[in-house]
Amino acid sequence: MNFSTDQIDRVIHNAISVMEDSKMQVFEICEAARRELHSLNQELDLVMAETTSTIDKVDALERDYRKARMRLTEVSRDFVRFSEQDIKSAYERATALQLDLMVYREKEHYLKTRRDDLQKRARNVELSIERADTINLQMTVVLDYLSGDLNQVTRILESAKNRQMIGLKIILAQEDERKRIAREIHDGPAQSLANLVLRTEIAERLLDTGDLQVIRNELIDLKSQIRYGLEEIRKIIFNLRPMALDDLGLVPTLRKFVQDFEERTHIRSVFETVGKEKRLPSAMEAALFRLVQEAFNNALKHAQATYMSLELEFREDTVELVVGDNGVGFNLDSVVAKARYDSRFGIIGMKERVELMQGKIDIKSAKGQGTKLNIEVPIKADPGKELIVSGD
Numbered sequence: 001m002n003f004s005t006d007q008i009d010r011v012i013h014n015a016i017s018v019m020e021d022s023k024m025q026v027f028e029i030c031e032a033a034r035r036e037l038h039s040l041n042q043e044l045d046l047v048m049a050e051t052t053s054t055i056d057k058v059d060a061l062e063r064d065y066r067k068a069r070m071r072l073t074e075v076s077r078d079f080v081r082f083s084e085q086d087i088k089s090a091y092e093r094a095t096a097l098q099l100d101l102m103v104y105r106e107k108e109h110y111l112k113t114r115r116d117d118l119q120k121r122a123r124n125v126e127l128s129i130e131r132a133d134t135i136n137l138q139m140t141v142v143l144d145y146l147s148g149d150l151n152q153v154t155r156i157l158e159s160a161k162n163r164q165m166i167g168l169k170i171i172l173a174q175e176d177e178r179k180r181i182a183r184e185i186h187d188g189p190a191q192s193l194a195n196l197v198l199r200t201e202i203a204e205r206l207l208d209t210g211d212l213q214v215i216r217n218e219l220i221d222l223k224s225q226i227r228y229g230l231e232e233i234r235k236i237i238f239n240l241r242p243m244a245l246d247d248l249g250l251v252p253t254l255r256k257f258v259q260d261f262e263e264r265t266h267i268r269s270v271f272e273t274v275g276k277e278k279r280l281p282s283a284m285e286a287a288l289f290r291l292v293q294e295a296f297n298n299a300l301k302h303a304q305a306t307y308m309s310l311e312l313e314f315r316e317d318t319v320e321l322v323v324g325d326n327g328v329g330f331n332l333d334s335v336v337a338k339a340r341y342d343s344r345f346g347i348i349g350m351k352e353r354v355e356l357m358q359g360k361i362d363i364k365s366a367k368g369q370g371t372k373l374n375i376e377v378p379i380k381a382d383p384g385k386e387l388i389v390s391g392d
Contacts, residue, residue: 016143023139030132037125044118051111058108061101068094192229199225250285251277254292258310261296268307275314280379287357288321294350295323295373303327303371321375329365
């Protein structure tokens, strides 16, 4: 099917509309983070002021308690000068000061922990704001690119397979990703937060009982729940865009992915590199990571494999990925035919991603003989195509 300029223009405008909406959402998230940071800084100022006041109070109580003990020792030794009432008064004052000192020391410990936690949260929010600003800037560049020379965009689109579906697939992929994220947040962090609210209310009611051990046990359990929730959020963030991909590069990110895959699925997984390791263009690293992710997930869903292997080879002008499994295998022609009509099969999508990077993919599989994917991509791909791969 041939594409007219008007059809391509509609696809571009749809993509621009989606990008602008996404940019606005990123901006709103960034503004919410700034408000949260302001609130955290205000709370931090109050906590730091209260911490300083409490430390001063602890110091004063320690001095008074030492004096009270000295007084108690003095009156206890001299029964001639001091009456029983004097001894009793000295003992009661020392005991009261000791209790006050214990309470304020506990308060000091809590405030210091709270202060450190607020400082850490503030640093994390600042980092999130910086990343959101970076993403916003990148999206602005993409929007400027898509809003530019339509003829240049047309030449890029004409080199891809099924050109008429690219704009729609971008939108559908974004919607599917949003649904997946919403489902993961609902089933994971949202449930954990609801449980935390309930446990916090329980801890608050326990304060009235005065049973410090029960309260301490409840807070320990509450802390465990919070750590679990944080781990769930980190997993969602990693699946969205592994931070290690930007910070450390493709190889460390793939190594962590393979290790996590093995721990999560109990499928023996091996990762090896060949050649001199080097950083690749950011869009290419993201695309290669998604290809590996798709290949492993496909094997998990369909292959019934007990062993997975991944090899990444760096050459002078190309990079090659080899993904293999010892699963049940499949009839390649039959699956490719089904994939053209059923979006559940990821082979067509993988082929399109590779072709957008001017690469090639070779799939070998047979019933009972496992599956092997060879993906070869030139390192110096066209920047325009890298941009499309990044946006997919």
